[in-house]
Amino acid sequence: MDDLREVLKIVVVGHVDHGKSTLIGRLLYDTKSIPEGRIERVKAISKEKGKPFEYAYLLDAFEEEQKQGITIDTTQLQFKTDKRDYVIIDAPGHKEFLKNMISGAANAEAALLIVDANEGIQEQSRRHGYILSLLGIQKVYVIVNKMDLIGYSEGKYNDIKHEMNQFLKSLNVFPLKYIPVSAFLGENIARKSGEMPWYRGESILEAIDLFEKDNGLEDKPLRFPIQDVYKFDNRRIIAGRIESGKLREGDEILISPSNKVTRVKTIEYWPVKKDGNNTLEAGMSVGITVEDEFFNKRGEFISHKDKAPLSADVLRVNLFWMGKSSLVKNRKYKLKLVTQEEECEVLSINRVIDATTLETIENANEVRTNDVAEVTLKTKDRICFDEFRNNQGTGRFVLVDGYDVSGGGIISGVEESRKTVSSFVKNETGLNMNCFDEYFYIMTQNAVRRVESRPKNFGIGDTVPVEGDTYAYPESFDVIDLKNKLAARIRKSRLNDVVSLDDYKYDGSAVLNTQGFAAKVTSQEDCEKLQKDFGRLSGSGEDKEAAFANKWFDIMKYRNIKHKADSEFNNTEYQI
Amino acid sequence: MDHLDQLEAQSIFILREAYKKFGKLGMLWSIGKDSTVLLWLAKKAFFGHCPFPFIHVDTTYKIPEMIEYRDRMAKEYKIDLIVHKNEEALKEGMGPEKGRLVCCKALKTDGLQQVVTKYEFEGLILGIRRDEEGSRSKERVFSERNKDSEWDYTNQPPELWDQFKTDFPKGNHIRVHPLLHWNEIDIWSYIGRENIPIIDLYFAKDGKRYRSLGCAPCTGKIESNATTIDDIINELKDTKVSERAGRAQDQEDAYAMQKLRKDGYM
Numbered sequence: 108m109d110d111l112r113e114v115l116k117i118v119v120v121g122h123v124d125h126g127k128s129t130l131i132g133r134l135l136y137d138t139k140s141i142p143e144g145r146i147e148r149v150k151a152i153s154k155e156k157g158k159p160f161e162y163a164y165l166l167d168a169f170e171e172e173q174k175q176g177i178t179i180d181t182t183q184l185q186f187k188t189d190k191r192d193y194v195i196i197d198a199p200g201h202k203e204f205l206k207n208m209i210s211g212a213a214n215a216e217a218a219l220l221i222v223d224a225n226e227g228i229q230e231q232s233r234r235h236g237y238i239l240s241l242l243g244i245q246k247v248y249v250i251v252n253k254m255d256l257i258g259y260s261e262g263k264y265n266d267i268k269h270e271m272n273q274f275l276k277s278l279n280v281f282p283l284k285y286i287p288v289s290a291f292l293g294e295n296i297a298r299k300s301g302e303m304p305w306y307r308g309e310s311i312l313e314a315i316d317l318f319e320k321d322n323g324l325e326d327k328p329l330r331f332p333i334q335d336v337y338k339f340d341n342r343r344i345i346a347g348r349i350e351s352g353k354l355r356e357g358d359e360i361l362i363s364p365s366n367k368v369t370r371v372k373t374i375e376y377w378p379v380k381k382d383g384n385n386t387l388e389a390g391m392s393v394g395i396t397v398e399d400e401f402f403n404k405r406g407e408f409i410s411h412k413d414k415a416p417l418s419a420d421v422l423r424v425n426l427f428w429m430g431k432s433s434l435v436k437n438r439k440y441k442l443k444l445v446t447q448e449e450e451c452e453v454l455s456i457n458r459v460i461d462a463t464t465l466e467t468i469e470n471a472n473e474v475r476t477n478d479v480a481e482v483t484l485k486t487k488d489r490i491c492f493d494e495f496r497n498n499q500g501t502g503r504f505v506l507v508d509g510y511d512v513s514g515g516g517i518i519s520g521v522e523e524s525r526k527t528v529s530s531f532v533k534n535e536t537g538l539n540m541n542c543f544d545e546y547f548y549i550m551t552q553n554a555v556r557r558v559e560s561r562p563k564n565f566g567i568g569d570t571v572p573v574e575g576d577t578y579a580y581p582e583s584f585d586v587i588d589l590k591n592k593l594a595a596r597i598r599k600s601r602l603n604d605v606v607s608l609d610d611y612k613y614d615g616s617a618v619l620n621t622q623g624f625a626a627k628v629t630s631q632e633d634c635e636k637l638q639k640d641f642g643r644l645s646g647s648g649e650d651k652e653a654a655f656a657n658k659w660f661d662i663m664k665y666r667n668i669k670h671k672a673d674s675e676f677n678n679t680e681y682q683i
Numbered sequence: 684m685d686h687l688d689q690l691e692a693q694s695i696f697i698l699r700e701a702y703k704k705f706g707k708l709g710m711l712w713s714i715g716k717d718s719t720v721l722l723w724l725a726k727k728a729f730f731g732h733c734p735f736p737f738i739h740v741d742t743t744y745k746i747p748e749m750i751e752y753r754d755r756m757a758k759e760y761k762i763d764l765i766v767h768k769n770e771e772a773l774k775e776g777m778g779p780e781k782g783r784l785v786c787c788k789a790l791k792t793d794g795l796q797q798v799v800t801k802y803e804f805e806g807l808i809l810g811i812r813r814d815e816e817g818s819r820s821k822e823r824v825f826s827e828r829n830k831d832s833e834w835d836y837t838n839q840p841p842e843l844w845d846q847f848k849t850d851f852p853k854g855n856h857i858r859v860h861p862l863l864h865w866n867e868i869d870i871w872s873y874i875g876r877e878n879i880p881i882i883d884l885y886f887a888k889d890g891k892r893y894r895s896l897g898c899a900p901c902t903g904k905i906e907s908n909a910t911t912i913d914d915i916i917n918e919l920k921d922t923k924v925s926e927r928a929g930r931a932q933d934q935e936d937a938y939a940m941q942k943l944r945k946d947g948y949m
Binding site for chain 2: 112113142143144145148151152155166169171179180184192194206209210213214334335340342347375376377378388390391392394405441500503507510511512515
């Protein structure tokens with residue numbers, strides 16, 4: 108049956124006017140994949156416009172495209188060989204339509220990169236090569252087109268082949284084949300050309316059947332990002348698409364990043380399934396119910412317990428930028444990774460690369476449209492993901508600037524230690540603290556969450572915010588950091604001193620820890636007892652730590668907790 | 684997973700994204716084979732429920748059997764159905780004799796726009812497919828329309844890795860296309876496999892059948908002896924005629940569909 112046939116998606120990319128649409132048009136024409144009506148229509152249009160018949164018109168459906176002879180937007184067309192069905196994706200070659208090229212290429216499993224034999228390798232040939240490597244498309248044939256214009260010269264073909272190979276090698280793209288063709292004349296498209304006896308390889312039509320399809324997504328660790336939770340009837344169904352791996356009824360599952368463990372109770376179908384196959388696998392859009400009904404929300408990852416995804420808030424990424432304005436620091440973007448959405452900003456721009464030369468742009472402090480870059484991103488909350496090399500589907504993301512998807516990228520690694528905090532500073536000594544963070548009860552999550560204040564260093568004499576939305580400290584108080592043995596004095600709302608805890612003397616002012624929780628001390632003696640108790644803690648386990656904290660600290664003395672709706676929480680700005 | 688399983692899973696993913704993202708969501712139901720498959724997929728995506736209303740823009744020129752079938756199915760499936768007519772234009776005597784494209788614009792495009800405005804839809808699900816026609820082959824899965832339903836097709840947003848356009852100014856809406864990646868044979872194979880009830884206008888009577896359904900005055904039948912779904916699939920495998928060849932409005936101008944669709948046509 109036809110529905111069991113394999114489908115392969117191929118994108119055709121390359122520089123403007125190197126013949127992408129013509130090649131596809133010719134391929135469709137030669138394989139008789141185009142309805143008569145369409146060919147007749149294109150012939151009529153060509154005649155009307157007083158132009159010769161163009162195979163490209165079969166794809167360039169927009170009036171503007173046909174009039175100007177360019178491809179503006181990507182198209183997908185289908186055709187078949189004896190072996191399998193193909194979706195062939197045409198991508199525009201103009202630099203200004205790069206976002207359309209990327210939209211087309213991101214859907215592909217394999218690529219044909221076209222180079223004009225006469226013009227040779229051009230700017231977009233290289234940029235498109237780079238984009239293919241960033242998209243993780245490894246199955247690439249380079250098509251050297253318009254061989255008729257160079258008299259089918261083997262020497263010139265070999266020069267282009269050599270140059271392209273050098274460039275692509277540096278991107279870790281290794282073309283599987285080079286094929287010399289004339290798309291317009293049909294040489295080496297659907298049939299072997301008689302014009303190039305020196306070429307012993309296949310025609311394009313034969314060659315594409317040799318692309319091997321990637322399988323094995325179901326053999327990777329389970330990644331099931333929650334898309335939505337439904338309660339249409341008495342079932343509470345967790346719905347989503349399995350990105351990789353397999354899932355069975357009864358499996359023990361871990362929900363990240365909240366780290367909850369439960370089991371799959373049922374797998375849900377409509378209409379109710381009669382056969383006994385209860386294994387879900389990569390690619391399926393599914394619904395399950397679980398044994399313990401926690402609060403679940405979109406974006407959380409379901410995995411098996413021993414194979415959890417990564418979770419972090421500082422990411423090293425490679426990205427391409429196609430926004431109207433440049434990617435810059437100190438601006439908020441929305442990061443979308445499978446079903447997660449999280450506010451983020453650029454922590455550092457590590458390297459901006461000119462994709463056409465692979466040269467580093469010196470001292471770049473922004474990523475301009477059509478540039479590619481290595482960047483460190485900071486998300487507001489931790490997100491779940493995998494490194495791209497381990498799992499493509501959960502290792503890539505897009506960035507939204509305002510209303511527009513403006514960039515795409517892949518995660519190359521994690522940086523945990525880059526988190527910036529507020530501190531009280533004197534000379535070289537800094538006491539890191541979270542006293543000015545706020546605590547809210549998030550109503551939709553039924554949980555208390557801490558909202559970080561904007562990181563800031565307070566110097567001697569600087570005013571500090573002694574009153575926030577959810578805390579109110581006295582005008583004068585001390586902050587002690589037991590771990591790093593430091594103390595800071597705040598007097599009349601200004602930072603007065605930062606000293607070693609060994610030199611610290613209690614003088615009757617309120618004492619707080621670095622979280623802003625009140626220490627239960629009323630004398631110098633108490634302070635020393637507190638430090639001694641803390642010294643005995645090391646390595647004695649979490650239970651004792653909690654007992655110690657409850658003995659010595661009063662969370663609510665200067666603090667308060669306020670209600671907040673979830674959406675409000677997501678939009679919270681820094682507090683200072 | 685076979686080919687149809689993959690198509691189905693992708694469509695369900697798209698439908699669930701639309702339902703999650705848009706507060707006001709509706710599905711256009713034209714009674715034809717594609718939107719009937721869409722209805723089936725919605726029931727699958729939401730485990731037997733249809734959590735949004737269905738919309739039929741009724742030109743009053745539809746083939747009578749379509750309306751009868753519509754009302755019967757709406758009852759059977761317990762669909763929340765919105766039927767809308769552009770009464771103003773009809774009162775003024777709008778019909779195909781005023782010009783096919785003028786009529787399509789008034790009774791379908793403007794009619795649809797009236798529904799969007801009246802119900803303040805943020806998302807509209809439509810059953811169009813890339814293989815139907817050129818301007819549809821260039822579509823996005825989530826495709827933005829401005830407050831006048833216009834489509835800025837020369838400046839479409841990037842769409843990659845199933846991250847769709849879900850941020851847009853208030854007043855605009857998103858056309859959601861869950862069947863964009865299906866072709867005509869896929870549709871019939873799926874109807875056959877899933878045993879989906881389908882209007883019998885598609886099956887041949889007296890050597891003729893409808894291949895695409897629309898308004899009676901502008902929709903022609905094709906020569907055919909296909910009386911079963913398998914017959915239809917076999918017929919389509921050999922055909923060289925395009926699916927919408929029987930739709931008269933498409934033939935009015937070389938760029939008829941592009942022009943209609945720019946203004947908000949389906």
